[in-house]
Amino acid sequence: MNHEKTIRLQPQWILPMHTDGEVLEEHDLIIQGERILAIEPRQQADARPCDETLFLPEQVLLPGLVNTHTHLAMNLLRGLADDLPLMTWLNEHIWPAEGQWVSDAFVADGARLAMAELIRGGITCFNDQYFFASAVAREAEQIGLRGLVSLLVIGVPTRWAGSIDEYFDKALALHEEIRDFSRVGTVWSPHAPYTVDDDALERIARHRDDMGLDFHIHLHESAQEIEDSLKQYGERPLARLQRLGLMDRRTLAIHMTQMTEAEIRFCAEAGVRIAHCPESNMKLASGIAPIHALTQAGVTVGIGTDGAASNNDLDLLGEGRSASFLAKVSTGNPEALPAWQVLSMLTRDGARALGMGEHIGTLEAGKQADLITIDMRPLESQPLYDLASHLIYCVSRQQVQNVWVAGQPLLRERRLCTLNEDDLHEVARTWQQRIRPN
């Protein structure tokens, strides 16, 4: 007998997301402890004693959204600089600000602020890349969010580490520090091919294999990156990583706006997964990832918001809408990335892209209870003929009502359960005054 607490959820609709198009009505979902115990017809659930029952009329229950790429702490730099080319934005604004401000406290505060935004937007799992990642991990563990933090390597000195060796030392220490955390894991994550040399990448490849971890990297973000790599290495960045043994089914390639047909085929065959950040790519004019072709070829694609400093929110529902619109207009094919496919990318495929498909991403008995409900009652969602269409094309993240991770409530009727909103406002105000005094 298992005596863990059971919660019965009675939404109007359930989207299990293991089959596109499946919408359950008159069904309930039972949470037991941190897992989904069952999804069953309401009549059947009536016979089951539960510790708590939540009536969720006009709400749809679906798996929590998975944000496959972000830089959470950069919430503190949101809107600091806009409408600039990527390298100007980085060199003249973001990197100097980071050089001046980034610290354990900055990252903890920024990540906490960002996590409130994630939760309020229905995101239950993130993949973060940033300095002082143990602060991100501690915040996530305390707040209750699920995620991955980066064992970051970058070939330039920063406030996090002064040399390549220090990056590796800190990465290994971070991995040790959080290995017993229940909600947060680690992933090897060099910044980008243009900031990390072959030697460091080879070291990462060895560590990755020894430790059995995944590997994430910004890749083929812009045409400039390809051009520079051809000049410096005589090969495209993807080919270079392939040569170094880093392009396989434990690789998540972030951005990928520049791809040849051969590269698309290669990613499909090698099992490389992709994190698509359409709004970041649009706002920075980096390019358009060929997502329709990639998914047609069988590549697993998740969606990421990137950092709030670049596009300028962590709105994954909105990012899904942009992904669909961009795929349609860039291919001239209005049938590209239809609503159900985008929903899958936001949930099941996102989980698979992070190597977590066994535990999260769909609603099935035995899986982790990472769940959200969305209120379909607002006038802006009326009338309602097609749930998937509404979720992707007209619902806003403000309609997210409830969020659970591993059965723990993080948002109830839009109130944060594990964070204090007033404190967060104070944190934001304090850093704003420091970074750019009025």
Add this chain to the structure above:
Amino acid sequence: MNHEKTIRLQPQWILPMHTDGEVLEEHDLIIQGERILAIEPRQQADARPCDETLFLPEQVLLPGLVNTHTHLAMNLLRGLADDLPLMTWLNEHIWPAEGQWVSDAFVADGARLAMAELIRGGITCFNDQYFFASAVAREAEQIGLRGLVSLLVIGVPTRWAGSIDEYFDKALALHEEIRDFSRVGTVWSPHAPYTVDDDALERIARHRDDMGLDFHIHLHESAQEIEDSLKQYGERPLARLQRLGLMDRRTLAIHMTQMTEAEIRFCAEAGVRIAHCPESNMKLASGIAPIHALTQAGVTVGIGTDGAASNNDLDLLGEGRSASFLAKVSTGNPEALPAWQVLSMLTRDGARALGMGEHIGTLEAGKQADLITIDMRPLESQPLYDLASHLIYCVSRQQVQNVWVAGQPLLRERRLCTLNEDDLHEVARTWQQRIRPN
């Protein structure tokens, strides 16, 4: 002495929008009757007796947003069909549904539902094209929204009119019917070049000139339209309308995704204005209007949401964000359509695009008091370094707090003042059951 009621608004910021980049702090705006009486330093306003004072801390006051192209009643068809090519969507879904359902009651109900969405999203002025437009005009007049309705002509029989002559008769009758309305005007609006023949367009040109009205038309929406026109008329649609005397400074061309450099120059020289609907163009894969080139050439461009059945909301703030992102990625220039320019397109340029620039679109003494406030307090807008960046890149329309048109409050602290939300839900439910019974 003028004894009209005065209201003093004390927001944290005012964006008058007659100069890009101008942000006033410690200033108040005084409404008198239906107009703006003054914008003045707070200390100066303290000396002025006012009937009512509203404190609006952490809110920004700006001109109401202008939606330069929509089909309001189509809110009742939102999400009925998606992920389809334009002509399939029209021929197999939208036109059959309209053929079955469109009536004075359908249009009145759909428009009323849409107007609630407009107001809640900060839109104070619309440009609608639809059948049974007198129903739209009556609703707008009663609800208090400002807008234009179409003297619609289309070369196919519909539930609105059975012949070209009937379209003209009804158009002229509509114009007479609403000529004394205070908030709603009319505009000649044939559907598109491919649905109206030369003869009808020539009749419209004569009426337009006699009546001193503007002329709006869907134009160069897709490559197919150009191709078909070349086959049928031996000329591109724009050239054809030019030949018929309809491309000049009283013309609003809607969509314009297909443009040669010569056509861009022509529009600039002729004073043709453009309504840009980026999300509709993306979702239907129609193409990408060259908005950066157009505005650089000096063409006045406003933004439109198109109908809720096509993209699938009436969120003009979001549409502005999409316009900026799309301009950047399609030109490869991240400096294209920066935040301030988009704000202008949503307000001042939108008003000019509708020929209403003298009365609305900026905050200036003497102009109509069409105003909105947006709450910058939500966590998703923290911290705040740059107001324009936030308004375009991270604010959501749910942050719109207050809306006035001609000094009349339509939304106060997010509550609709002239519409009953419960009634609107009932209306949406009733039509949903009729159109697609569960």
